[in-house]
Amino acid sequence: MPDDFKEDALAYHAHPIPGKISVEITKPAETQRDLSLAYSPGVAEPCREIAADPATAYKYTGKGNMVAVISNGTAVLGLGNLGALASKPVMEGKALLFKRFAGINSIDIEVDTEDAQEFVDTVARIALSFGGINLEDIKAPECFEIESQLIESCDIPVFHDDQHGTAIVTASGMVNALEIQGKQIENAIITCLGAGSAAIACMRQLVSLGAKRENIFMLDRRGVIYAGREGVNKFKAEFASDTDKRSLTDAVTGADAFVGLSGAD
Known part of the structure; x- marks a missing residue:
C-alpha cells in the first residue's frame, strides 16, 4: 500500500471525529413533554x-x-x-456499509475471547437486543461451530459474512464465467487455494449449484487435501479428494477454474 494512501486511511478514520459511525435520535426531544414521553414516565407504557x-x-x-x-x-x-480491539475499524x-447502502442501523461489538464457547455464550445473551447478527473475521474452524450454535440458540437471523457473503459473490462469478466459456458447473x-471459512463455504455453495465434490481440489498450507491425509479437521475433510495430486501445480493442471481464497502466506 502506498505511503500516501496509508496516511489518507489513517486521517479518514481519525478526522474530523474518530471512527465511522454514530448514534442518531429518531423522535423529537425538545420539550418537557417530549422528554417525559421518551423516558419517565411515558417509557413505561411500551x-x-x-x-x-x-x-x-x-413495534x-x-x-x-x-x-x-x-x-x-x-x-x-x-x-x-x-485481537478484538484491533478489529474494531473493520466492524465499524x-x-x-449497512447504513449507507441498506438504511440498516448497525453497531459493532468486539468480544475479547478466543474461546468459542465463551464467544457463543456472550453473543447469545445479548442477541435479543438486535434484529440480526452479522459475524465477522472469526477464524476457522471455530467460526463454523460458533455460527451453528448461534443459529440454534437465537431466534433472529445469524450470518457469518466471511463464509456466506464471500460464497454468494464467488458463486455468482463462477456461474457467469463458466457460461461465458460454454462450460457447465456439473462438469467443471x-x-x-485455501481451506478456511471462506473457502469451505464457497465450495459448499458451488456444490449446492451442481458442482461435483470429486471435481473440487482444495489446498491448504500443506498442499492438496486428499483422502487419508492426517491432521485434517472435519470441515476440510468434506473436500478431501481421492487423488494422487499433492501440489498446487498438480491441482491446477487440467482445471477449468481457480478460486483463490488463501492468506498472503
Whole structure:
C-alpha cells in the first residue's frame, strides 16, 4: 500500500471525529413533554406492552432495523489474529456499509475471547437486543461451530459474512464465467487455494449449484487435501479428494477454474 494512501486511511478514520459511525435520535426531544414521553414516565407504557407480548419490541423499539456486527478479531481481513480491539475499524466499516447502502442501523461489538464457547455464550445473551447478527473475521474452524450454535440458540437471523457473503459473490462469478466459456458447473474441475471459512463455504455453495465434490481440489498450507491425509479437521475433510495430486501445480493442471481464497502466506 502506498505511503500516501496509508496516511489518507489513517486521517479518514481519525478526522474530523474518530471512527465511522454514530448514534442518531429518531423522535423529537425538545420539550418537557417530549422528554417525559421518551423516558419517565411515558417509557413505561411500551415496556408493559413488550412484557405482555415480546413481539411488540419490533413495534416500539429499533430492534427490527438493528444489526450487530460481532467479531473476536481472530481472522481480520488478510492480517490474521490481531485481537478484538484491533478489529474494531473493520466492524465499524461494516456497520457503515449497512447504513449507507441498506438504511440498516448497525453497531459493532468486539468480544475479547478466543474461546468459542465463551464467544457463543456472550453473543447469545445479548442477541435479543438486535434484529440480526452479522459475524465477522472469526477464524476457522471455530467460526463454523460458533455460527451453528448461534443459529440454534437465537431466534433472529445469524450470518457469518466471511463464509456466506464471500460464497454468494464467488458463486455468482463462477456461474457467469463458466457460461461465458460454454462450460457447465456439473462438469467443471475447480481448484480452490485455501481451506478456511471462506473457502469451505464457497465450495459448499458451488456444490449446492451442481458442482461435483470429486471435481473440487482444495489446498491448504500443506498442499492438496486428499483422502487419508492426517491432521485434517472435519470441515476440510468434506473436500478431501481421492487423488494422487499433492501440489498446487498438480491441482491446477487440467482445471477449468481457480478460486483463490488463501492468506498472503
